Amino acid sequence: MIREAIITTLAADGRVHITPLGYREQDERVVLAPFVPSTTLENLRARPVAVLNFTEDARIFAGCLTGRRDWPVLPSTLSPVPRLAGALAHWELAVERTIEHPERPQFHCRVLARVNHAAFTGFNRAQAAVVEGAILISRLDWLEPSQVASEMRYLQIAIDKTAGEPERLAWAWLMEAVAQHPRHGAHAQGASV
Ligand SMILES: Cc1cc2nc3c(=O)[nH]c(=O)nc-3n(C[C@H](O)[C@H](O)[C@H](O)COP(=O)(O)O)c2cc1C
Incomplete structure (x- = not known):
């Protein structure tokens, strides 16, 4: 594990x-x-x-x-x-x-x-989504843009439904990293046209 x-x-x-x-x-x-x-x-x-x-x-x-x-x-x-x-x-x-x-x-x-130091107060899906998103970001150089885009879209659901302010900010940083990446950013722009 x-x-x-x-x-x-x-x-x-x-x-x-x-x-x-x-x-x-x-x-x-x-x-x-x-x-x-x-x-x-x-x-x-x-x-x-x-x-x-x-x-x-x-x-x-x-x-x-x-x-x-x-x-x-x-x-x-x-x-x-x-x-x-x-x-x-x-x-x-x-x-x-x-x-x-x-x-x-x-x-x-x-x-x-x-x-x-402090109690664990329960799972939060948006926190888990940020951890998954961060792993994707650490692999941008070798993952396919279509795979990253589709996994980020799925993770976004948990963000929209369950995030607090810290998770929204963390997610925004991850989305920005995808948009600024030469290969993945170009893919995202192409997809939105
Ligand atoms: C949830 C999560 C788990 C990670 N686990 C590892 C790991 O076990 N080994 C590793 O080398 N990098 C891991 N990474 C990636 C590193 O945090 C990241 O690539 C880092 O920039 C490289 O390590 P450095 O900061 O020591 O140079 C993980 C990233 C995330 C988001």
Whole structure:
């Protein structure tokens, strides 16, 4: 089972990097698999520590994929890596073992601390739609424009029916990223004529 979280890592020079990342659990360890190349991968190699942040703020998922990476953070308890200020909970991780792979190395991590901050108040379809939309946006360079357009149209239903203001804003950022992409933007314009 893979769950989607926001990972915070530290660059060699101490800069905080925030990005959405899937994770899975295996033998009481957390497994992270950042693609080659990515900043998260570089950071985990430079400093083998991370924080997994669990948040329902869809803006962070959409924002990180559309150049809006500056989200408020707070100090963690044991880790030098800060956690998201808006996290419902966070886990502080230390890399224990790295399994090398040319496209997707795996980092198996021990959990140093698990901290809860606020209650989970239920699923929201628009938040799930933003997460799905953000995944589409992360793959614009190799997905077909017709597929992206049709999946975004379907996801839009959940936005229209169930979104609050943060989800609407997050969705607008994703739609803007599609419109500005050379291949996908041209397709959308062609479709509307
Ligand atoms: C919900 C979600 C899950 C993601 N999971 C992963 C992942 O497991 N591994 C990965 O390399 N990128 C993943 N991505 C894509 C990265 O967030 C994105 O490509 C990022 O810009 C590249 O990583 P970087 O910021 O560390 O350079 C995911 C994106 C989303 C929206």
